[in-house]
Amino acid sequence: MKGISIKDIAKQAGVSPTTVSFVLNGKAKEKRISEQVSKKILKLAAKLKYKPNQLARGLRTGKTKTIGLIVEDIANHFFANVAKIVEEEADKFGYKVLYGSTEDNLAKAKGLLEVLEYRQVDGYIITPTPNLDKEIEMLKNAKKPIVLMDRYLPQIPTNYVMVDNFQGAYDAAEYLLKLGYSKIAFVTTTSEQIQMKERLNGFTAAMKAQQANFPRKLLKKIPFSGTREQAVDQISDFIKGIPDLDAIFFATNYLGVYGIESIKQLGLSIGEDIALISFDDHDLFRLHTPGITCVAQPIHDIARNVIQVLMNELNNNDHQLNQVVLPATLIKRESCSKRVKVIAG
Amino acid sequence: MKGISIKDIAKQAGVSPTTVSFVLNGKAKEKRISEQVSKKILKLAAKLKYKPNQLARGLRTGKTKTIGLIVEDIANHFFANVAKIVEEEADKFGYKVLYGSTEDNLAKAKGLLEVLEYRQVDGYIITPTPNLDKEIEMLKNAKKPIVLMDRYLPQIPTNYVMVDNFQGAYDAAEYLLKLGYSKIAFVTTTSEQIQMKERLNGFTAAMKAQQANFPRKLLKKIPFSGTREQAVDQISDFIKGIPDLDAIFFATNYLGVYGIESIKQLGLSIGEDIALISFDDHDLFRLHTPGITCVAQPIHDIARNVIQVLMNELNNNDHQLNQVVLPATLIKRESCSKRVKVIAG
DNA sequence: ACCTACTAATAAAACGATTTAGCATTCTAC
DNA sequence: GTAGAATGCTAAATCGTTTTATTAGTAGGT
Secondary structure, rough: OOOOOOHHHHHHOOHHHHHHHHHHOOOOOOOOHHHHHHHHHHHHHHHHOOOHHHHHHHHHOOOOOOOEEEOOOOOOHHHHHHHHHHHHHHHOOEEEEEEEEOOOOHHHHHHHHHHHHHOOOOOEEEEOOOOHHHHHHHHHHHOOOOOEEEOOOOOOOOEEEEEEEHHHHHHHHOOOOOOOOOOEEEEEEEOOHHHHHHHHHHHHHHHHHHOOOOHHHHHHEEEEOOHHHHHHHHHHHHHHOOOOEEEEEEEEEEHHHHHHHHHHHHHOOOOOEEEEEEEEEOHHHHOOOOOOOOEEHHHHHHHHHHHHHHHHHHHHHOOOOEEEEEEOEEOOOHHHHHHHHHHHH | OOOOOOOHHHHHHHOOOOHHHHHOOOOOOOOOOHHHHHOOOOOOOHHHHHOOOOOHHHHHHHHOEEEEEEEOOOHHHHHHHHHHHHHHHOOOOOOOOEEOOOOOHHHHHHHHHHHHHHHOEEEEOOOOOOHHHHHHHHOOOOOOEEEEEEOOOOOOOOEEEEHHHHHHHHHHHHHHHOOOOOOOOEEEEEOOOHHHHHHHHHHHHHHOOOOOOOOOHHHEOOOOOOOOHHHHHHHHHHHHHHOOOOOOOOOHHHHHHHHHHHHHHOOOOOOEEEEEEEEOHHHHHHOOOOOOOEEOOOOHHHHHHHHHHHHHHHHOOOOOOOOEEEEEEEEHHHEEEEEEEEHHO
C-alpha cells in the first residue's frame, strides 16, 4: 500500500515531477507554468488524494514542521491544559507537537532533548529543569528556535513566556495580611528555580511592606522527588510544629493539593482553623468546600504567546528576544475569609 | 550547522558509507566486517556524536518510529494521565508520540487522522469519536497498526483496551442499592458510544437484579458540546425536577465534576441531602469533603496495555486481535454512606 | 591449473520530495 | 535576418540513510 507520489501525478499528467512540485508548492506563476498544465495537475492531485511525504520533504528542506514540547509533568493540570492549547495553536501553522515530561529531572530532560534533536524538530518549547543551562546554551548556539515556559534561566538570555510570579505571590500575601492574618507560612519546593524564587520574593516583599513578620521557621521546602504520601506527611508535620498558624500559602498547585490533604488528615478545617491560598487554579480549588483562594495563571494566554513567539522565531530572522510576562489573577474564595469575621464579630 | 552524517564517518575511517551503516546497525557479524574496521567505526561514531537522521532513515525504511495518539481531550485528568504513561512506555521502545484532541468531534478526528497519515506515523492509538467507523476501517484495510482506547466500534473488529464499564457501573449501582438508596438518577452524555451504553447497561442490570425501579425520567443525557455553565445548569434543573431524589450516578469524571458544582449551586449537601457516585477518580473526588465515591479506572494498566498491544502489532505479523478489558475498582468514600446510618439509627 | 567457497568490503539504487541550472521554442526589435 | 529576451518546461543533483548486487582477493580441494 504505497501512497501516491509526485511521480505518479507527473506520469498521469504527462509532465515532469519538477513541474508537479512547482505547481503544488504554489510556484506556478513564479516558474511560468501555463494555466492549462497547472490546472490539470491540481485536479489530478485532488483526485488521487495526493499527500506529500513529509519525510522526503523534510530530508530535502531540513524542516520537519514539528516542535518539541518539554514540560515538567504532562499529567499536571497546568501543563496538560497548556499542552492542549499548544497543540491547537501549532496546528493552525501546520506544526505537530512531540511531547515529554521531565519530572523536573535533569537526566530525563537531557534524554528528551537528545531524542528531539534526533527527530530534527524545528523548534523547542521547554520548561527547563535545574542545571539545564549547558544544553539550552548549545541549542541557542545551534540557532535553534527556543521558547522557555513557566520559568527561565537567568544566566542565559532566551525567549520566554511566564506568569508574573512576584506579583501573583505579592497580591496573595497582601490579601491575607489585609484580612487580618499574621502568622502565615509559605510552602514551596526545594528547587532553586527562578519561578519559585520569585514567588517567595513576592511573598516576602508583601510581608515586609506591611511590616509583618516572616521568620525562617514559617518557610517549608518540599522536594519534588518523593511520593505524594511523603510530601503530605511532611506538610502535616510542618503544620503541627507551628502553634497558632493562621494561614498557609502553597507555591504550586500540586503542593496546594497535598496541603489540603494534610490539613484534612490533621482534622483541621480550612477557612475556620487555618486559611489557605495556592498558586495555580484547579477544579479541586474551585469546587472544594470551602472554595480555595488561588493565584490563577492565564493558561490560554501563556500557551498562545508561547506559540506566537516560537512561530516568530521560526519564520523571521530578526533575532530579537521575546520575553513575555503575563499577569496572574487572585481568585478570592472562602478558604481565607474567616479572620475578617472574627475581627468584625 | 549540519550534523555529522554517515559519510563523514566513512571518510574519516577510510571506508565506504555502506560499511559504516552495517556496523552501526549491528550487522557487522552478519555482513562479515572485520573486528578491526568495526571497532574503528564505532569509536569514531561515538567521538563525533553521530546521530542518525531519522528522516533519511524513515524515508528509506518506511518506518518513522512515531505513533499517533488521538484522545478526546488531552487536558482531561484521565487522558492526560494516559498520555503520560503512553509517552513513557513508548519511549522504552524508541517511539515518540504525536497527540491531538478530538473534543469528541468527528471533523476534528478526521483532520487529526489525515495529519497523522501525512506524518507517516507507524501506528495509531485512538479514542474514536462517533461515526469514525469509515476512517478506522480504512486504516485497518491499509494494515496500519491500531489500538482503540476507552471505547471501541462494535461494527469493526479491532484491537482495543478499555475498562469493564458494565461491571464498574453495576458494582456502583449495587452498592448504592445495598446502602438503602432507591431513587437513583443516572447522568450520562448524549453520545451513543459503546462505553456509555455499557455503563448504562451495567447500571440498569444492577437495578433490575435488585428489583429496583428505574423509570425513564431518572435518566439524563448531557451533550458534550455546550459550555460548562450550560451543563451545570442542565444538571441543576434535572435535580430540581425530581422530588425525593436519593442518589445520582455520573457516568464520566467531567460530568461528576459538573454535578458537584450543580449540587453546590442548589445549596444541597452531598452525602446528607443526596448521595453521589462518579465514574473515574480525580483529585477533586479524593479530597472533596465529603469524599466522592467513584468507579476508578486502572489508568496505568490501560496505558501499558495499549502500548503492549500496539508494539505487538508493530513487530509481529500474527494478525490476532487483542481485546483487553480491565476491571474497574469501586472506591468507597463518604458521599454515599448516610442512608445506612439513617436506617440503622 | 582450475573450480568452488569464503572473506571483506563496496558501488549504486532507492526512498520522495525540492531546487538549480539549462534547453528548446517563440517572440520582439532593429 | 538575427541577436536577445521571454516562455514553458525538464534533467539531474541533492538530502542521509538502507540494502541489493557485485567485486576482488585468498584459500582449499582435486
